[in-house]
Amino acid sequence: MKILEKAPAKINLLLDVLRKRDDGYHEVEMVMTMVDLADRLEMQELPRDTIVISSQVGFIPLDEKNLAFQAARLIKDRYAVKQGVYIHLDKNIPVAAGLAGGSSDAAATLRGLNRLWKLGISTEELMRLGAELGSDVPFCIAGGTAIARGRGEQLEQIGAPPQCWVVLAKPPINVSTVEVYSKLRADRIVRHPSLPAMTEAIGAQSFERICSLLGNVLEDVTLSLYPEVHHLKSCMQKLGADGVLMSGSGPTVFGLVAKESKAARIYNGLRGFCKEVYAVRMLT
Template identity: 75%
Template sequence: MTKIYEKAPAKINLLLDVLRKREDGYHEVEMVMTMVDLADRLEMEELPGDRIVLSSQAGFIPLDEKNLAFQAARLMKERYGVSRGVYIHLDKRIPVAAGLAGGSSDAAAALRGLNRLWKLGLPQSEIEALGAELGSDVPFCIRGGTAFARGRGEVLESIPSPPQCWVVLAKPPINVSTADVYGKLRANELTSHPKAGEMLSAIRRGSFQDVCKALGNVLETVTLERYPEVRQIKDCMIKLGADGVLMSGSGPTVFGILSKETKVARIYNGLRGFCKEVYVARMLT
């Protein structure tokens, strides 16, 4: 029986700006997103009968239609009239509800893998359009690499990768509602916004120092105010010497980027003193 394997890397936002709330209820955003090598892994194989079976070693995620990978399989079956069954095993490594697009990346990996398993021959543009029906981050997770995103996050322009560096990620033991954070954001009242042009220029020049200077996320104005645990992690990373520190997405995960491996252990150990979920990764290039 043929088995298909796909990696589902975590995503971080090097820049996240919210311009306004749109008439369709979404927010108009500008984001610079890239991937790190902290990743889930999906294994897929055909099953007899018209059914979707999802399993995982993680005991804390839904394995039914609440799971985005399950939704991706169902969408692909319905859209292209696939009557064959599929078994998907999800090896979960990305923390859940962390602002790292773990669920979106799982859905993206499922769409890519099922396109191969079922020999549908869909071009990437069509898979990305399918992904946009599942969530704003899914098209980027299908494409991978580094991208400048606009619209509600689905209008993507691929850009060069940032300079290679180490990434330390820390997630406090809280859940943050993305909808709640966006709902409390008053984009039109913000006195300053991160400058996407500066981040794009820094990446294109390959300047790690300028990438650090251009980091910015307007959602921090909401999440850091409401969750002191997130602010504590950010302050700790800065104090321990990370070159650049930012909250990813709506939180609660905070990441620090470092050009030198010698700093990694100090920051990791300093965070582990009060935060259980700390991860060390590399920027994917």
Template identity: 65%
Template sequence: MKLSIKAPAKINLSLDVLFKREDGYHEVEMIMTTVDLADRIELTLLEEDRIEIDISEGYVPADERNLAYQAAALLKERYAITKGVAIFIDKHIPVAAGLAGGSSDAAATLKGLNELWDLRLSLEELAQLGSEIGSDVSFCVFGGTALATGRGEIIKKIPSPPPCWVILAKPPIGVSTAEVYRNLNIEAIDHPNINEMQTAIENKNYQQICNHLGNVLESVTFSLHPDVKKIKEQMIRFGADGALMSGSGPTVFALIEKESRMNRIYNGLRGFCSQVYAVRLLSSKSP
């Protein structure tokens, strides 16, 4: 038996950090939504009791460090599965980019193996398992658009934003999420208004969504990596309706309503950034 499943990237429309928790994580409040840029996960049932992993990109770990591998191992252990699986990941989402590529691969693996191994777990149960792998995995299990709280694992589905173009631009650098959080001065944060963003999304008010984009990690990553700030400034200069860094970076996204302007911004960014993608928001049914 073989199964193929999409693992879409996410962007943060809002990202706020409230305080550092006793467990070492930070308490966050985020609104995330999926975009039409996805890895493809192919799962093949094995009779032998083992996990194999193969990846189209050589610089992604193909062992127990990989989150998709961890997802399969967790299900095997938790539900005493004696069969195995071969996992092939066809990578399209940039790696270590703030787009939850690894988390989405893990979520797709959980959902695919739930079907392949006939576990009959609900999305809520899969999301709970996902929270043991990484903070973004729970959101990626549900997909669509959601408010995420706690350390990112408490998910409340909300309606999708109105459709628009999204340009993603990733500079050729890696950003350490741990380093960004270490350098975050929580006392000096200018908190984005998450409630206003949620209201704008629920009202399908595109202009208000653009007005309320906010990410408290942006200033930290900008100070560590000035090239990321330059990308955002170029997006605004080229005419984006709104622009924001996703997650801890380094990917910056632009929201654009008009296709003609999208093409102009895309071509402009291609001039000085090699990884540029023009995609759409992935719509989903309202909860």
């Protein structure tokens, strides 16, 4: 028996940091949604009690450092599953890109193994398991569009934004989320994006208002550390994207675009100097 799971990428329409917590994490408020750029996972049982992961790309870890591996081990240990599993990871989401690719893979693994082994775990319990693996995993399990609070694991589902095109571009660098957060001074953030205004704009299905309210307080840190990201954002704005923002801690920059013809022009314009460019739909 084979189980197939899709693991979509996420983008942050809004990312705000309120303060640094006593436990070392940052208190955040985010609006996250998913786009139709996805990894695909195929899972099947093995006769021996082991976890084996393969992938068509050769630059990602396939052992304990892989979040999908960690998710499989967690669900096996927590529910005393003695059956082995083989997972093939068809990787399409850029790595270390601010798009939650690893978190989405972990979420898909939890969902898939719940089905493969007929464990009957509720979505809420899967999300609690996911929170042990990473802050973005619960959202990737639930999907849709959500407000995230706490360290990102406290979710409030909201309605989807209006359908549009999303052009994603990742410069040929990797950004450390830990490094970006370590250099952020939450007490010195001058301008916070407005969560109430963004949720109101999404509720009203106002594409123009959503574009004007995009905000990410991590941008200033990442753009100062990596000029390539600043250049990419400027290029996307000059090419005419309706709203442009860095996703997560970067380095991926996304542009929201209402018309397919404009999305195609922006895609082609960016391909001239950036290898990893994607034009996809918002998952609504």
